[in-house]
Amino acid sequence: MTDLATFCAALPKAELHLHIEGSLEPELMVALAKRNKVAIPFATVEDVRAAYRFTDLQSFLDIYYAGAAVLRTAEDFHDLAAAYFDRAAADGVVHAEIFFDPQTHTHRGIPFGLVMEGLTAAIDGARTKHGMSVYLIMSYLRHLSEEDAFATLREAEPWLDRFVGVGLDSSEVGNPPARFARVFAASRERGLRLCCHAGEEGPPAYVWEALDALGVDRIDHGNRALEDPALVARLARDATTLTVCPLSNVALRNVARLEDHPIDRMLGVGLRATIHSDDPAYFGGYIAENYRATAQARGLTRAQLVTLARNSLLGSFLPAPELVRHLAALDAFAA
Template sequence: MNTFPHIPRERLPALLAAMPKAELHIHIEGSLEPELIFALAERNRVSLAYPSVEALRAAYAFTDLQSFLDIYYAGASVLLTEDDFHDMAWAYLRKAAAENVLHTEIFFDPQTHTARGVDIGIVIRGLKRATVRARAELGVSAELILCFLRHLSEDEALQTLEQALPYREHFIGVGLDSSERGHPPEKFARVFARCRELGLHLVAHAGEEGPPEYIRNALDVLKVERIDHGVRCVEDPALVRRLAQERVPLTVCPLSNIKLRVFGEMHQHNLGELLAAGLVATVNSDDPAYFGGYLNQNYLETFAALPLDASHAYTLARNSFEASFASAEDKARWIERLDQLFDEFR
């Protein structure tokens, strides 16, 4: 681990906000703020179950993953046109740029929209327009990862993949999200094998509410390259050693973990333990509109609650670039910027 003994703890908030970073675990539908939900509802003449922005925001009180998903899917009902998907992604990308995010790999859930009769092309084209615009206007590199909803069947996932293939050049990988309990990774072995044949990058949510076994099966059965969440790996020391030896990245989402009761309070979070074990942990925002903060807020609250210092900040930011699916040249360029920023603070 790099050491930065001359950066005092009181300077950490400024350092965390300023440092270049990547975000690898962001559900774009989870960035849909109540204000934009109401604006899109009005534009599309969609009636909502809440009378005001304030009432909707007050409903963001979750007891577990499923109670969050219920309101998450309701919020997505306002997304109907290509412009809607562009505007949602553009709002997130502007926030990301303001927080010194140089690269982001964005999850999207086409089944949430196709189930409502929205054509998958509308979803993908709208999101892609925003990522192209972000590179041109904000200098932010952004890619798309199509996620399958694990509470649905594998046949439905295979159908979704076939619907998406005409737009194959617009997304770089596939993932697996939604309700983890009762839906193990091996349920999707065939569709992930097909995606591997297509040359797509593979990631999967595992070890958030599900057991460490789900992490192992995501690696062995689905052959994923990254584990989304993965915090329950610590319950299996052999798995922790394997993750460290194989340098498997974990896309950890601290505020999400607290909001969904994976940990009771932030000072109980195991991010420091993951780093101490040599794991390639990263910090991400997951569903920031619902969980209380975008990427910088996740860094700030985590570092305020845990005994983490500037060395940990550097490691997490560097991990975020190294764990990305960007080119080696881009990674080297971003890490050079990270080094320059830490030299300035030191």
């Protein structure tokens, strides 16, 4: 019998909730700081790891944005993404839809095109090296204004063919989705798919807003939807995908312990729940570790793990022929 860790790593799956800046491992952070002569408040890799202790979303974001300061060149963005794709391939990821935060970089003087040059080169490399398909999702930062988001959309115009959608992330509480209704409508008009972080720290009302004010295709996180039975019924009826991140939830104190995580409850009430790694360099594990640790903590069956993997493929933005091919491979694996 295959052990749990091996099974979770071999399971063909899609990763739909991964912030590429959040895959910046301490070793790479220190190396890039040296390469680019950027001062960071850490002398060693061990100092960086010691700082990865968070009390809430904002305490994480503070160090997340500080760490991004070492990313200066197209080569940096390429190396960051290529390292993630190597790890994802080892974890059984056959398709990835990754977030990037252009405002994090343009606000410190890094050109939008430079970020895209590095990321797209790594994406092309992942296809060649691993046979992995990768879609980019451009996230707007919700602690900034909608006008700033519109400016970012304008900067993105020359690159629209290289990403599949837009998202909304950063500090959730006090920044409701409806503030960004116009820029999401403009993004939809350009043929982009829509995602939104909602119901992580924010209330169920934010999930309703993401659905009704933004018209999203997918909800990122969504844990707190469970507090609203009418919302649960709607999400289940519409087969709306929730991209859940268990190790992140524990690291940011949204769930006290992994043993308390509601992932199996989500499946039980008919939600299309999935498992992903969010910001794995900061939260202690890439996607296979999220599957393994959650399965062990919650006693998930292999059938439930296969369902989570199937949900990730169904929740992707893949065209039908590719989706059918991946589902067939998953069925063969499960059999």
